[in-house]
Structure formats: structure tokens, C-alpha cells
Amino acid sequence: MTERVTSPVAMAAAAVADRPQSVWQLRWRRLLHNRAAMAGGVVLILLALFAAGAPVYERVMGVDVNDTDLLRRFAPPSPQHLLGTDEAGRDVMARLMYGGRISLLVGLMGAVSAAIVGTLIGLIAGYYRGRTEAVLMRVTDGVISLPILPLLIVFAAIDLQKLGFSQEFVRSSAANFYRIVFIIALVEWTTVARLVRASTLSLMTREYVLAARTQGARARHILGVHVLPNTASPIIVALSLAVGQIILLESTLSFLGLGIQPPTPSWGNMLNNAQELISRAPELAFYPGFLIFITVIAVNFLGDGLQDAFDPRAESH
């Protein structure tokens, strides 16, 4: 008995258990205890694997995502086409897997771009105060309250050639993808900006910031070293909640024919094709719509869990 207590391993383990937890460890443990958030996280990992496995699936099954076969339209599920084929005889499973890449990538990149824009605006507003702050926050309120979707449709419809981009670039699928990410960043930065501004305002009154200022530190140093690292929590929470919105926005624009353009499959534009075929082949609408729904609800559960885990006032689960 005594031997076990004094063994080095047990002592080390005891030392770890007694060590005060960092705030990040505490948050992580809280998140682990949130079943809904964990389920959301697992679903997201599975979806990412699903999307990443697209080329593997193509090779194993001997299909190509863009291969049309007009003799085998609307084929039922078979060993060759696990979920059957669509109105052009393309493999539905492969298209769903590639579509997942678009949804997840746009969600991630849109969120990161929105976070960068929002963080910059929030930091500037919180640091410089005064008129700069007033103008930036009025713009933020304005963007939040505008009828976003109709305006985004205009942005999505803009002819990039009139802005001086080459025709070749405008027609490429990369331009298509980045245009969506840009449009999303244009509207989704507001929450991050508000949160970052609020925490910058409170951080600017701390003694260590005052100390840095009295020693003549520049804005860049104060914001980069003292303020930014301490605003990580609100940024992470806002981001996780924005990803779901962004995925919905991309799928909506693609559904309306203004987002990701065919033949590149995205869950949104797959639904666009399926709309007219709803009485003939309802499953073509069901698969992509259900995947969007599952992805967004998983993101939202995870985001909600993160918010609780990061909120010091929240009761522990």
C-alpha cells in the first residue's frame, strides 16, 4: 500500500491532480462534460472525414464525380452507385462528398476572414475611442440591421470584369469560391467586432496596459501583445456561432444560383437542381438538405457548448 503512494509515477500523478488548473484546462473540461457539444464535435469530425474521403471513394468505386451517363439517370442505389444517380446520371454519393468540402471549407474560411475583419475593427474602435469608435460602431449597427440577403444577391451578381478582373479569372472556380468567402466576410464580421471592442475597452483600463503606455509602448505593441491575446475567448465563441450561419448563407446563395456554380457540386446547388424534380426524385433534395441541416446543427451545438464553457458565470454542468 505505502509502496504505491510513494512510487514516482503515483506522486507525479498526484502532483498533476493537485496543480491548479489553467483557465483553458477548466474550459476544456467543461466542454468535455457537455454531451450535446461533444456529439456536435464528433458529427463534425465524421463529416470532415466524409468530405475528405471523396477521392478515395471515387477510386474504390470506380466512379467520377462529373461523369454523366444519360442512359442511367435516376438510378436506384446499387453496389456501383451507393446512393444512385441524379438527373444527369452522376453518382450522388460522390457529389455529396465533394459538396461537403465546399460547405465545410466556405464555413471555415468565411469564419476566419470575418474574424480578421471584425477583430481589426473592434481593436481600432476600442483603442482609439472618440469619433473613430463612434463611426465604426454606427457602421457595425448599420450592417447588422440591413436587409442582408437581398443586398448579398446584388454582390453575388456583380460582374467582376467591370471591376477590372480578367475574363479568365472571373470564369474560374477559384474566383467563384473566393467571391463567396469575401461576401460572407463582408456581413459576418459584426458580432466579432462588437465583442472585441467591448473587451478591448475593458482591457485598456488594466494596470499592465497603463504600465506599457507610460513606458511609451506604441499602439501596435499594446494591441498585439497585451490586448489581442486576451480577446481570444470572445473571438472563438463568436466564430463558432458564426460558422453555422455562414454555411447556411453559402447554401442559400448556391441554391438561388448565385453561389458556387455548377458543375462544381455544393450542397446548395444540388438542391437547386432537385427543386424541379421534387415529385420525381425527392431523395435528390433530401440528401443534400439533410447534410446541411446536420452540419449546421452540429456546429451550433458545439458553439453553444463553447459559449457555456467560456462563460465564467455559467454554472458547471
Add this chain to the structure above:
Amino acid sequence: MLRFIASRLLQSAMVLLAMSFIIYGLIGLMPGDPIDIMVNSNPGYTAQDVARLRAQYGLDQPLLTRYWNWLQAALTLDFGYSRTYSQPVLVVLVPALIQTGKLVGLAFVVFTVLALTLGIAAALAKGSVLDRLINLLAFAGISIPVFFLALMLIYLFAVRLGWLPASGMFTIGGSGGVVDTAKYLVLPVLTLTAAFAGRFTRFTRASMVEVMRMDYIRTARAKGAGKLRVVFKHALRNALIPVVTVLALSFGALLGGALITETMFAQRGMGKLIYDAIMGNDFNLALMGLLFATTATLVSNLVADIAYAWLDPRIKLS
């Protein structure tokens, strides 16, 4: 109070002016221009004709001049003609506005009642099975794409069951009575309700839970006030303040929802009109549709501000 409203009105007018310029500029960047469309429909035009037409319509002028000309005309309520409808823009817009008003108004009433009921029930039964069930439903509502929900409702109620019409606004050649129009509104209103109820249910619940923790609730209880009285007289009034604000601020999002719903159900409202105008290069109509939508949103924001101050006497408007 009056001074506050006046200053906010002025501010809204400034925002509208700025938005009109931004939208005017953006519309000009859309593919094609009015002259191109004319030329395409009549191959007999020569290069000189095109240049002359451009000059005649003022399209050879710089953006600012064109905008200034448009603004002067717009201030005399001359918004130009719709290309696709061959009618003055206002004649096309007003019926669409009424149609959207019906859809959005009905959905607003239904989802507000639903969200308040479910939100309060969940907050009072915090942690129970009911609370979890409502939470799950709310999450589902927030996470489902509006167009997918609409498509599934069409499939279930129109294609499979045949209970309700899939699209349109009234039966062609039918009586055109209230019952007939109502039948066509059921699915769109249901879609819009489901899309928005979730968000506000969660919001109401959070606000109610917060308020129920307050000292004045404990005081009211300690003084022997009945449960119903505590909930509806003391708690709800305070819990509603943020909810009302968020509801009024959601008007812009609601118009976005109406755009999808109207497009899906082929209802000729503002949303579908704006979408069709943008897709069909109907510049005047798209511009005015977007400005109408912006104006409506600004007005609802103003209402939110005033309601906020009116509900919470601690806030002084200045």
C-alpha cells in the same frame, strides 16, 4: 422624446441616402447595361446608334453625375420604368409590398406567440425534459435551411398529401375569395415561422431565466405573490424588454427569409420581385426594391429604439 425621434429620423435619412448611393453604384456593376440589352434585342443598331443612345440616356456620364440625376428624379417620385414589366416602378412595387406585408405580418404574429409561449415554458421548467425538448426544437429551427424546409413542406403537403397548393397566390379561374388566398399562404407562413421561432424561443428563454434570478422576483415571492402573478406581472414585463428590441431588429433578416419563401412558393412579393429584378437586369426595379427594403428595415429599427425606451423607464432618450 420628440427631439430623440427627430434626431434618429434624420440619422435614418442619412443612412438611406448613403445606401441609395451604394446600391446605385453596385447595380451599375451588374452584368450588362440597359443599352446592351436594347442592342441585343435589335441587331439593326450601328455603333453610332449605340453611342447616341448612351448619350441620350446619360450613360456616358460619370457615376456621380448619373447618381445626381437619378436622385433629383427620385425626389420628385419619378423612379423610372421597370424593364420587364414595362410599367412605372411604383405600380409594380406597391402590390408586391402588400403581398409581402401579408406574409411577413402573419408569420411575425405566429412565431412571436409561439416563441414567447415556448420560451417562457422552457425557462420556468428549466432543466426538465420539456426544457430540453424545446431547446432541441429551437436548435433544429435555427439550423434548417429555409429553402430545404420549404421544399420538404411542398413535398409532404402538396405532392404526397395533396392538401395544399405548392405555389402561387390564388387558384386561377377560382373564386379568389379569402379562403382560397389563405390556402396559398399556409405553407409560406409555416416555413417562415419555423425559420424564425427557434431563435426567439432561445432568446426569450435566456432573458426569462436571467430575470427570474433577480432580487425583485424573490421579493415578490417572499411577499406571497402567486406564481402566475410573479411570472406574468413581475418577470415577463422585464424579460420582454430585450426580446422586443431583438424582434424589431430582426426585420431585415425577416425580409431575407421572405425573399427565399416567396421565390420557393412563387408568390409575387417584394422578395421575389427583387430577386427576379436582379436576375433579369431590371435595374430600376431592383434599385427601388432594395431601397424600399432598406427603408422598411430602418423604420423597424427606429421602432425598436423607441419601444426600448418606452418599455424601460430607466433609459432616458437623449
